[in-house]
Amino acid sequence: MDQVYLKKKGKSNYRIIADLFFILFFLCANFYCYKLEQSSTQANNINDLNSKQIIPWGVEASNAPLYWSQGYTGENIKIAVMDTGVDPSHPDLKGNIQEGFNAINPNEPPLDDNGHGTLVTGIISALQNNFGITGIAPDAEIYPVKVLDKYGEGDVTKVIQGIDWCIEHDIKLINMSFAIKDDDVILRKYIQRAIDAGIIIVSSGSNTAGGIVGYPATYNGVISVTSVDKNNRIGTSSPRGKVDFSAPGVDIISTKPNGGYSIVSGTSFAAPHITGVIALMLDKNQDMTINEVIANLKLFSKHLGDPNIYGEGMVILN
Numbered sequence: 530m531d532q533v534y535l536k537k538k539g540k541s542n543y544r545i546i547a548d549l550f551f552i553l554f555f556l557c558a559n560f561y562c563y564k565l566e567q568s569s570t571q572a573n574n575i576n577d578l579n580s581k582q583i584i585p586w587g588v589e590a591s592n593a594p595l596y597w598s599q600g601y602t603g604e605n606i607k608i609a610v611m612d613t614g615v616d617p618s619h620p621d622l623k624g625n626i627q628e629g630f631n632a633i634n635p636n637e638p639p640l641d642d643n644g645h646g647t648l649v650t651g652i653i654s655a656l657q658n659n660f661g662i663t664g665i666a667p668d669a670e671i672y673p674v675k676v677l678d679k680y681g682e683g684d685v686t687k688v689i690q691g692i693d694w695c696i697e698h699d700i701k702l703i704n705m706s707f708a709i710k711d712d713d714v715i716l717r718k719y720i721q722r723a724i725d726a727g728i729i730i731v732s733s734g735s736n737t738a739g740g741i742v743g744y745p746a747t748y749n750g751v752i753s754v755t756s757v758d759k760n761n762r763i764g765t766s767s768p769r770g771k772v773d774f775s776a777p778g779v780d781i782i783s784t785k786p787n788g789g790y791s792i793v794s795g796t797s798f799a800a801p802h803i804t805g806v807i808a809l810m811l812d813k814n815q816d817m818t819i820n821e822v823i824a825n826l827k828l829f830s831k832h833l834g835d836p837n838i839y840g841e842g843m844v845i846l847n
Contacts, residue, residue: 553724567656572589575782575790578661585662586759587652587777587802592846595664595744597657603666606815608653609700611691612646613708614639615680616675616786619647621661621799622671625654627658628672630685630694639675644785646673648793649706651784652801653808662790666812672700674731676776677707685709686715692719696726701811704804706797708735708743716739718747722752729819731804733796736766740830747771750822753840754778756799761833761843766795772840774826775833 534794560689577583584594596602600700609629617626631639633786653765655664674691677683688705693704703723709716723730734755746753756764756778764779778799787793807822807827817825830841 536842545806548697555802559639560605560625560744560745567750578790579661581800582598582658582663583658583662585782587781587798588663588665590759591665591691591802591806591844592775592803592844593809595846596813597667599791601809602657602670603654603812605804606702606808606811607672607698607700608669608702608704608804608808609664609672609674609691609695610646610650610653611674611679611695611705612641612649613678613679614641614644614646614675615650615671616647616784617673619651619656619783619784619788621655622647622650624656625669625671627670627672629675630691630698631675632690632694633678633683637749639673641673641786642783642789643677643681644791645677645681645706646675646816647767647786648783648791649704649797649801649840651790652781652798653704654804655784666808667699667806668757669808672698674703679706683707685713686748688716689719694697695728696723700728702807703730703802704801705730705745706800708733708746710741710743710746712744716785717733720745720748720751722754724819727819729822731800731807731809733800734768734770734772736795736797737768738766739758742768742770748773750819752803752826753837754796754803755840756794757833757839757843761831763838764794764796764799767838769837772837773823774803774840775843776800777804778802809846 732746758779
């Protein structure tokens with residue numbers, strides 16, 4: 530994280546520095562109070578999650594409950610969460626988590642030693658079980674594909690191994706909540722191979738705060754997602770460029786390892802909202818092609834502004 534340092538330049542500057550410090554303190558205090566007010570309800574929700582279930586704001590905003598009421602919950606839709614692994618023992622996830630694959634250490638199960646993958650998974654498929662949270666597609670089959678280590682880092686070779694595994698195991702939908710800065714010819718080739726096999730790939734646009742979108746989100750055929758807040762304002766970390774759709778990605782409640790919950794923000798947590806939405810669409814019509822899925826996402830999108838910032842807009846099921 531960037532830090533600001535103040536240098537002592539002489540006695541004549543002391544008063545200026547003191548005044549600046551006071552102004553900075555005042556602004557920070559007010560901002561803190563604002564954020565505290567904005568997040569207090571969510572904090573209370575987290576404290577209550579062991580005794581009751583809530584529908585997170587992002588799930589509501591995507592209009593998933595409409596599809597639930599029609600009997601569509603993502604059942605039998607095979608989703609690979611290509612990430613840091615998943616905690617299969619989390620009480621709000623277990624039952625939906627399948628065997629998966631560990632590209633980092635193929636001799637070990639794809640357990641989450643970072644937390645990121647479990648957060649992503651909860652947004653997609655946290656259970657409807659009278660406590661905790663509900664994911665967008667609570668009956669989807671989740672296949673954790675661990676391609677990132679405990680530091681949230683990995684390499685293209687591991688991602689390629691994960692893609693191969695998904696093709697071999699008839700995965701229908703892959704969520705990739707990660708990004709790299711530069712194009713990689715081999716990664717692009719394997720992404721296309723998965724798309725040609727009928728796999729739908731959803732990728733976060735990366736958290737560059739107005740910088741480039743990154744890869745694999747930039748590749749043709751990959752559905753790239755940026756994040757917006759409750760008021761459909763672009764997330765502060767969101768990129769600019771090849772953006773396909775917007776989704777909730779600010780102050781998102783989701784599952785974390787060891788049975789807990791966290792509030793998180795970023796494009797990583799916007800992408801699984803779109804993944805969950807697609808799972809519901811496929812549950813309703815499993816014969817939909819990739820092009821038909823994208824066409825429907827566009828049909829369901831609410832225009833928000835500049836396509837280089839928001840893409841087609843916020844996807845709302847109807």
